[in-house]
Amino acid sequence: MSWTEERIGKLRELWGQGMSASEIAELLGNVTRNAVIGKAHRLGLSGRPSPIKKKPTRGATILSLTERMCKWPVGDPKHPDFHFCGKPALPGMPYCAEHAALAYQPAKKREEERKFSVA
DNA sequence: CCCTGATTCGC
DNA sequence: GCGAATCAGG
Numbered sequence: 438m439s440w441t442e443e444r445i446g447k448l449r450e451l452w453g454q455g456m457s458a459s460e461i462a463e464l465l466g467n468v469t470r471n472a473v474i475g476k477a478h479r480l481g482l483s484g485r486p487s488p489i490k491k492k493p494t495r496g497a498t499i500l501s502l503t504e505r506m507c508k509w510p511v512g513d514p515k516h517p518d519f520h521f522c523g524k525p526a527l528p529g530m531p532y533c534a535e536h537a538a539l540a541y542q543p544a545k546k547r548e549e550e551r552k553f554s555v556a
Numbered sequence: 557c558c559c560t561g562a563t564t565c566g567c
Numbered sequence: 568g569c570g571a572a573t574c575a576g577g
Contacts, residue, residue, distance in 0.1 A: 438569095439568090440568085457559090457560065457561085458560080459559085468570090469570075471571055474562070474563095475569065476569075477561090483561075483562070
């Protein structure tokens with residue numbers, strides 16, 4: 438299977454929407470996340486999370502940074518070591534891509550479960 | 557241990 | 568250029 442314009446367009450679209458490589462690979466079909474990431478990288482993409490160690494924009498106050506901080510509560514709020522994820526949050530999301538996925542787990546095929554409930 | 561993406565290697 | 572393997576981090 439080669440990367441046609443159609444697939445590349447889908448890849449770029451899904452990737453731009455914040456879709457994870459594994460999700461994109463699954464939706465595209467007959468591709469692995471490695472293929473998607475590899476192609477994305479080759480296309481000049483990558484933008485999404487996990488540039489591993491990154492240099493935070495220092496000079497700005499922590500207040501401005503918290504807006505982009507993943508507000509995922511880690512540990513107990515009463516715990517003295519309580520902290521937030523701190524990873525870059527998605528636009529419009531209080532959490533980063535990973536935690537947003539965890540917080541807003543999309544119910545796939547909810548219809549199927551639904552028809553069972555009717556019975 | 558799970559997940560993520562990035563980078564590298566071989567085909 | 569493609570994909571898998573490997574690396575690095577959360």
